Amino acid sequence: MIDPRSAHELRLHLLSSKAGRESWRSNAIQGRWALAPALKRALEARTGVRRASVNAWTGRVVVEFTSQSIEAPVEELLRESLSEILSRGGPEIAVDDDVGALLRVLGKCIEKPEQLLPLTLFSAVGHAARIAQGFSLLSTVTAARGPGSPPRDGVEDARAESNPVRMGMVTLALSAAELFLRHHRTQSWRQIARSAESSLRAQVFEAIVAQDMATRDKQGTGRLIGVVTEDVARIGAFIERGGDTVVSNTLAILVAAKSLLGSPHLVVTAAAPLLLVALPSRHLERRASEARSRRSASSDEFHDLLENSLAGISDIKSHNAETATSRRVAGRAHDLADASTVSARAISLQQVVFEGFFSASFALAAAFGGARVARGKASEEAYTKALYSFPQLVSTMTGVQEVIALYQNAVASARRLLELLDDRPTIRSGPTRLPMDSIRGEIVVEGISFGYEPSRKILDDVSFHLKPGQTLGIVGPTGSGKSTLLRLLLRLYDVDAGRILLDGHDLRDLVLSDTRAAIAIVGQEPYLFRGTVRENVLLGRPGASQEEVRDALRKAEALEFVEALPDGLDADVGERGRRLSGGQRQRVAIARALLKRAPILALDEATSHLDYETEAAVQRAFRDTTAGVSMIVVAHRLATVRHADQIVVLDEGRIRERGRHDELVAHAGLYAYLWQLQNG
């Protein structure tokens, strides 16, 4: 079966099509060198395909085929072959080198790579104008010096004077052209970079949301924020400046090399110290790369601490922990600054060493060339030209260093991005659809066991049967696994053993979004996002009418307080609903769940923050409005579940007792003990 995420990733674009030949491009191929021959073989094995060529650099696939005998449309063959290879995994799809990782990320975020070639040519024209402007300025200066001998007549005089003027005009024109081209060039690269960043951010966020909860539990939020912001920005910087700087440097090197080639002796003299630069460069690169990793780790830790501290600001205040927390944040900020300095120092050292060798080459070549001119073995003109080119080459080398730094940063970021983008969730959608309008809401839990860590079982051999329209209460001491059971029901995690059936289907066989659409849940700490009350309630059923929203709020005993807010339904609830009380947040969340009109309602301590009177009213509303709805109610307050059709008592992950309220009280076990504690 094809993993829906990898299938989603297989974006295929038709580039051209004519009889017997189609050209496609896919970002799944770019940078995967080993995959290209495998795909070629797979395609050529299909009936009707005469020849296939796959280019891992560009992600382009060209298929030549016999129209009469091809077994399926080319797109289908391509999708099937690629999915098959990707789902097989293995070395064919491994990101085995830096270029591959970076190319693959670029392939995912640059929407129109075909724009890059004309833009690169445009850059080349712009930089050529800049170089021409430099030479034109040099010629103006040379012309102003005159021919070097006194003029013999007036005509000569006039020429000597008109040249600098004419050259000055040419320089001016070139300068204007260069400025115009530069403005448009930088704008265009910037635009591509920003749009690539926004596309990448959207894809990364999508990947984070699709991650397994088990994976998410292990990651710090700071790291994820770092990937979405800093790593994506580094890819953007590489796109924005990398291509343009490479074009500029290549041109400058070519022009300088041409001037220098006129003086082969100088080149040989200059090359000797330059070759030595290769010796320390490996060591320096390793140091820079280590420093970069330490900086990333430090940045993740800083973001983590910042996020945690801001989220818990009221607890920090109430524990008088502002100073201690500020000190910790300052400490991490200091660590981050240190790591950034070390990283920048390592990169700067690389540059300094490189430029040092270059300057040594320059000094040596200048002295040697000067001596040759003095001895009459070289012309002064060639010497001057070569010396003019040398500093240009030095500044070009600084540009090369910048590109290398941009590239190295982008590669490190591409690897971190791919860790997220390539992550395949293990909780996947099944093939069976649930007909939404005829769900009965029957849940059968058969001998399930589960642990967040393999070594620690949280639920052990739990079974129960919730008939359609009935209510099941789940009670038990704190940490006994009640909320975990609801998470398994929503398939936030998968069971390790046993199975959960919804209307007779194993949850793992059902389309994931159908399962989650069938269940409305009010969690222990309901999450309200920043926005209005109305927007938060509408999350239950986007598109519901104003009257339906008000009705849901009324049933959740929330309408009265919402209408008393300054903006009523349009009042801003604040970050994470902080402007509302705990009980108000719960009631808005209950309204949201009621609006969803799901056939199964799961309440996890959903009324724990309400006073007895309000809770009783909400319970009544539940009974009146949820007739026919199956309910699972997790509660510490046993009174909340006393009317349930069935109550299970969990203790340390196992079911200790089960039955109706009266039976359990009569049984004189854990439930009866808890009931007595709570009710005297």
Ligand SMILES: Nc1ncnc2c1ncn2[C@@H]1O[C@H](COP(=O)(O)OP(=O)(O)OP(=O)(O)O)[C@@H](O)[C@H]1O
């Ligand atoms: N994401 C997680 N990763 C690892 N362990 C977890 C995770 N969530 C919960 N646990 C552990 O699983 C156990 C059961 O937690 P659960 O939230 O299901 O308990 P509960 O019965 O709902 O408790 P309470 O009544 O306090 O809400 C606890 O020991 C808890 O430490």
